[in-house]
Amino acid sequence: MEIPFTKMHGLGNNYIYIDLFKFDIAEEHLTDLAQGVSDIYTGIGSDGMILIQPSDAADVGMRIFNKDGSEGQSCGNGLRCVAKYAYENGIIQREKFQIETRANIVEAEVSVKADLVQEVTINMGEPILRRQAIPMVGEDTPQVVAEPFTVGDETLDITAVSMGNPHAVFFVDSIDTAPLYELGPIIEKDQRFPGGVNVEFIEVISSRELNFQVWERGSGVTQACGTGACSSVVAAILNGSVQRNEDIIVHLAGGDLVIKWDDNGSVWMTGGADVIASGTYIFNR
Numbered sequence: 426m427e428i429p430f431t432k433m434h435g436l437g438n439n440y441i442y443i444d445l446f447k448f449d450i451a452e453e454h455l456t457d458l459a460q461g462v463s464d465i466y467t468g469i470g471s472d473g474m475i476l477i478q479p480s481d482a483a484d485v486g487m488r489i490f491n492k493d494g495s496e497g498q499s500c501g502n503g504l505r506c507v508a509k510y511a512y513e514n515g516i517i518q519r520e521k522f523q524i525e526t527r528a529n530i531v532e533a534e535v536s537v538k539a540d541l542v543q544e545v546t547i548n549m550g551e552p553i554l555r556r557q558a559i560p561m562v563g564e565d566t567p568q569v570v571a572e573p574f575t576v577g578d579e580t581l582d583i584t585a586v587s588m589g590n591p592h593a594v595f596f597v598d599s600i601d602t603a604p605l606y607e608l609g610p611i612i613e614k615d616q617r618f619p620g621g622v623n624v625e626f627i628e629v630i631s632s633r634e635l636n637f638q639v640w641e642r643g644s645g646v647t648q649a650c651g652t653g654a655c656s657s658v659v660a661a662i663l664n665g666s667v668q669r670n671e672d673i674i675v676h677l678a679g680g681d682l683v684i685k686w687d688d689n690g691s692v693w694m695t696g697g698a699d700v701i702a703s704g705t706y707i708f709n710r
């Protein structure tokens with residue numbers, strides 16, 4: 426099967442995008458296809474695959490598959506790229522529109538120059554903080570903030586947040602010595618997170634800026650994670666390190682995002698989205 430694709434990235438978090446407005450793929454092939462396109466040796470090479478598709482509930486829909494073929498509920502960097510693709514390819518003709526994910530419907534606004542999208546702002550909706558809704562096991566509590574969390578012989582303080590997908594946020598003194606490769610893969614599959622979890626290590630560098638590293642569920646270390654940046658700002662606010670209703674700059678390996686958790690409860694994300702390549706993938710089922 427010959428499948429048309431576009432490869433895009435948001436701050437280096439790169440996915441193979443398939444436009445289901447133009448092309449259909451049977452559900453049974455999606456896991457294999459995501460693994461296939463993501464492989465750097467035998468595929469195109471990516472952090473995963475994103476489907477851009479018609480939606481009954483919003484202007485456009487998206488589904489995100491990680492590198493290992495598992496399906497996530499949302500993807501912040503993917504949402505900005507879907508917004509850019511939808512606008513530049515005439516799926517949507519307005520600068521403000523809605524995108525449906527498995528988690529929720531978000532509001533996107535594109536800023537356009539010479540018909541090209543320069544930057545995208547997404548209202549990602551409200552964070553989910555209740556323990557069992559994240560989901561995290563244990564007696565239900567309204568929030569999981571700075572709780573001791575033992576992994577092997579280390580005990581760290583965890584703040585858990587869901588932006589539709591689950592995130593375990595750990596504050597460290599320096600991002601350079603964060604145990605990303607050592608603890609990321611272990612915490613990702615820790616039984617206290619029945620659906621697995623994305624793992625972030627955060628250094629607070631001022632009341633307006635955070636340094637960020639991520640181990641993503643299903644994909645490992647990536648250059649950036651939009652839902653992770655949102656979760657980290659929410660976690661930093663819950664821990665009293667930064668303020669609500671202010672623009673916080675998150676420095677990720679692939680560049681910066683501006684995140685705000687406003688007084689009405691919504692988390693806003695602003696950043697770039699870029700096209701890398703387009704072509705045809707030969708899918709051997």
Ligand SMILES: N[C@@H](CCC[C@H](N)C(=O)O)C(=O)O
Pocket residue numbers: 438489491496497498499500501502503590591623641642643644647649650651652653
């Ligand atoms: N990179 C994404 C998140 C992708 C999904 C995640 N790995 C999960 O399984 O929840 C982002 O930019 O948010």
